[in-house]
Amino acid sequence: MNTVPVRDLTGRNGRVWTGLLPPGSPLWQNMLAAVRHDVYHLPEYCALWARREGGRPAAFFAESDAGERFLLPLIVRPVPTCLAGGPFFDATSPYGYPGPLVDSPAGGEAFLGAVLPELVRLLRENGIISLFCRLHPLLPVPAGPLATAGKLVNHGETVSIDLALPEEEAWGQYDPDHRRNIRRFDREGHRAFIDEEWRYFDEFCDLYNQTMYRCKADLFYHLSGDYLEVLRQSLSPWMRMCVVEIEGQTAAAGIITESCGIIQGYLNGTRQEFVRRSPTLLMYDYLRRWGKARGNRWFHLGSGVGGRQDSLFDFKARFSKVRHPFLTWRLVADEAACRALVAEWETAAGMPADAGGGFFPAYRKPAGQILPAGCGRLSP
Numbered sequence: 001m002n003t004v005p006v007r008d009l010t011g012r013n014g015r016v017w018t019g020l021l022p023p024g025s026p027l028w029q030n031m032l033a034a035v036r037h038d039v040y041h042l043p044e045y046c047a048l049w050a051r052r053e054g055g056r057p058a059a060f061f062a063e064s065d066a067g068e069r070f071l072l073p074l075i076v077r078p079v080p081t082c083l084a085g086g087p088f089f090d091a092t093s094p095y096g097y098p099g100p101l102v103d104s105p106a107g108g109e110a111f112l113g114a115v116l117p118e119l120v121r122l123l124r125e126n127g128i129i130s131l132f133c134r135l136h137p138l139l140p141v142p143a144g145p146l147a148t149a150g151k152l153v154n155h156g157e158t159v160s161i162d163l164a165l166p167e168e169e170a171w172g173q174y175d176p177d178h179r180r181n182i183r184r185f186d187r188e189g190h191r192a193f194i195d196e197e198w199r200y201f202d203e204f205c206d207l208y209n210q211t212m213y214r215c216k217a218d219l220f221y222h223l224s225g226d227y228l229e230v231l232r233q234s235l236s237p238w239m240r241m242c243v244v245e246i247e248g249q250t251a252a253a254g255i256i257t258e259s260c261g262i263i264q265g266y267l268n269g270t271r272q273e274f275v276r277r278s279p280t281l282l283m284y285d286y287l288r289r290w291g292k293a294r295g296n297r298w299f300h301l302g303s304g305v306g307g308r309q310d311s312l313f314d315f316k317a318r319f320s321k322v323r324h325p326f327l328t329w330r331l332v333a334d335e336a337a338c339r340a341l342v343a344e345w346e347t348a349a350g351m352p353a354d355a356g357g358g359f360f361p362a363y364r365k366p367a368g369q370i371l372p373a374g375c376g377r378l379s380p
């Protein structure tokens with residue numbers, strides 16, 4: 001669907017245009033050229049993950065006569081159901097942190113308050129029942145209008161390293177054990193480096209999937225070599241390969257994203273025999289210095305599994321004192337259809353859909369699986 005004019009939303013904003021954009025739309029690209037964003041907002045990224053999730057890529061877009069703009073990447077997925085009145089769909093954000101982007105000199109709160117009801121209307125008119133979105137911890141938008149239109153859920157905190165800090169201050173924020181182990185790596189002559197030619201890509205694919213099996217990760221996170229190759233080719237301008245070598249072996253390797261001053265460790269893998277030595281310590285320390293030298297502003301380490309303060313979060317938290325809230329946004333555009341789908345799920349599963357609490361949308365919860373609060377795939 002191309003953008004279509006709708007009614008005047010507010011006297012101050014004047015006329016507003018809204019619509020669902022395909023990945024090839026110049027409006028999508030123009031928005032990204034004008035505002036700070038991350039890899040997760042790219043149309044190429046959205047299209048890649050839509051293919052994996054069996055949906056179609058799109059972005060909700062709004063623009064006012066006053067020049068204010070809003071963009072939200074989405075994956076629109078069919079909902080299997082026996083209910084009459086379909087077909088039905090729902091929308092989710094692509095894997096990662098692709099929250100809304102707002103371009104507004106006034107801060108965007110009034111603009112969002114006017115636009116979000118139109119988002120609900122547009123979703124409903126296109127048979128899209130609900131929307132699940134992970135917000136970007138480093139690119140916040142006004143929370144008030146989001147909470148009015150849907151529900152905001154706080155899942156904890158993410159960690160980032162401020163690359164603007166002087167070297168001594170940044171190093172001083174490391175936990176003493178982290179500093180001691182990194183010094184030991186240096187004394188022993190081990191190294192981390194960027195593999196500009198992707199020569200270690202095949203090894204990375206093996207290490208990544210070995211790590212997913214070792215951690216008993218959901219099958220969603222097991223990515224074939226072919227899929228990872230498509231990822232690399234599609235997003236190569238924004239991605240790098242980082243490798244850690246210990247005793248002449250590839251101890252760890254990871255894909256790093258870089259966009260608008262933000263670098264992130266996107267996918268990582270560690271060889272089994274080096275797990276206890278934590279080669280990621282050397283990788284993160286190297287990437288902090290590498291990212292700073294390239295003029296980046298933040299190295300976002302992310303959170304624990306599902307946003308929890310687990311051992312993974314604790315490992316990351318010992319690199320920096322900087323924290324950001326990790327929020328998800330849940331919106332129901334068609335209450336009646338959502339209730340009917342939940343009732344259908346409960347009949348098939350033989351249990352209440354909210355048993356275990358918090359999965360959204362409830363009719364997507366794997367039958368018989370009791371999960372902790374939140375969606376099953378919250379964080380990268």
